[in-house]
Amino acid sequence: MKFLCDEMLQRLGRWLRAAGYDTEIISDGRDDYEILKLSLKEDRVLLTCDRALTEYRDADKNVVLLETDSLDKLVKQVSQKCQVNWQFQPFSRCLSCNTVLKEADATQRKTIPDDVQQTTGLVNYCPSCNKVYWDGGHVERMQKQLENWTRTVELLFLAHPRKSNQKEGSPNTCWDFQSQFPRIKI
Numbered sequence: 001m002k003f004l005c006d007e008m009l010q011r012l013g014r015w016l017r018a019a020g021y022d023t024e025i026i027s028d029g030r031d032d033y034e035i036l037k038l039s040l041k042e043d044r045v046l047l048t049c050d051r052a053l054t055e056y057r058d059a060d061k062n063v064v065l066l067e068t069d070s071l072d073k074l075v076k077q078v079s080q081k082c083q084v085n086w087q088f089q090p091f092s093r094c095l096s097c098n099t100v101l102k103e104a105d106a107t108q109r110k111t112i113p114d115d116v117q118q119t120t121g122l123v124n125y126c127p128s129c130n131k132v133y134w135d136g137g138h139v140e141r142m143q144k145q146l147e148n149w150t151r152t153v154e155l156l157f158l159a160h161p162r163k164s165n166q167k168e169g170s171p172n173t174c175w176d177f178q179s180q181f182p183r184i185k186i
């Protein structure tokens with residue numbers, strides 16, 4: 001499952017990257033229809049808070065409307081509507097540009113602080129923007145957050161089991177995201 005986040009969902013988009021999902025984030029102010037076309041072309045689930053995006057003819061194929069501005073609530077909503085696993089492939093992608101990370105070589109390792117080099121284990125880097133990532137306090141805190149959300153989602157599903165007609169394990173299926181609002185044709 002791949003995602004495309006509109007500009008209002010940049011934080012959520014970076015967290016989806018932290019969980020390992022291929023997630024593009026709109027940042028160039030392009031218009032709604034261009035965003036929808038991009039999501040269809042790249043087969044991405046389009047996450048948006050913009051109700052207008054659900055009114056296009058093709059929107060029911062892949063648009064998921066989220067209705068809050070709180071990160072925790074967004075996480076719950078996207079977890080319920082799409083089968084997000086917050087422990088999917090943690091810290092395998094660049095948080096800045098979405099590129100899959102590679103293990104850093106000796107030269108790249110030298111760019112991190114000396115004291116960290118002595119203590120840290122795996123060091124990764126982004127082959128696209130050259131950002132270097134290592135296990136440290138920040139990653140630990142983010143990992144804990146991902147674990148917390150995983151527990152929250154498990155509790156949520158215990159309280160609200162999936163619908164019986166929901167296909168198990170279907171990677172591209174989102175849950176009951178189809179808009180209840182009337183369509184306008186384009």
Ligand SMILES: [Zn+2]
Nearest residue numbers: 094097126129
């Ligand atoms: Zn990068």
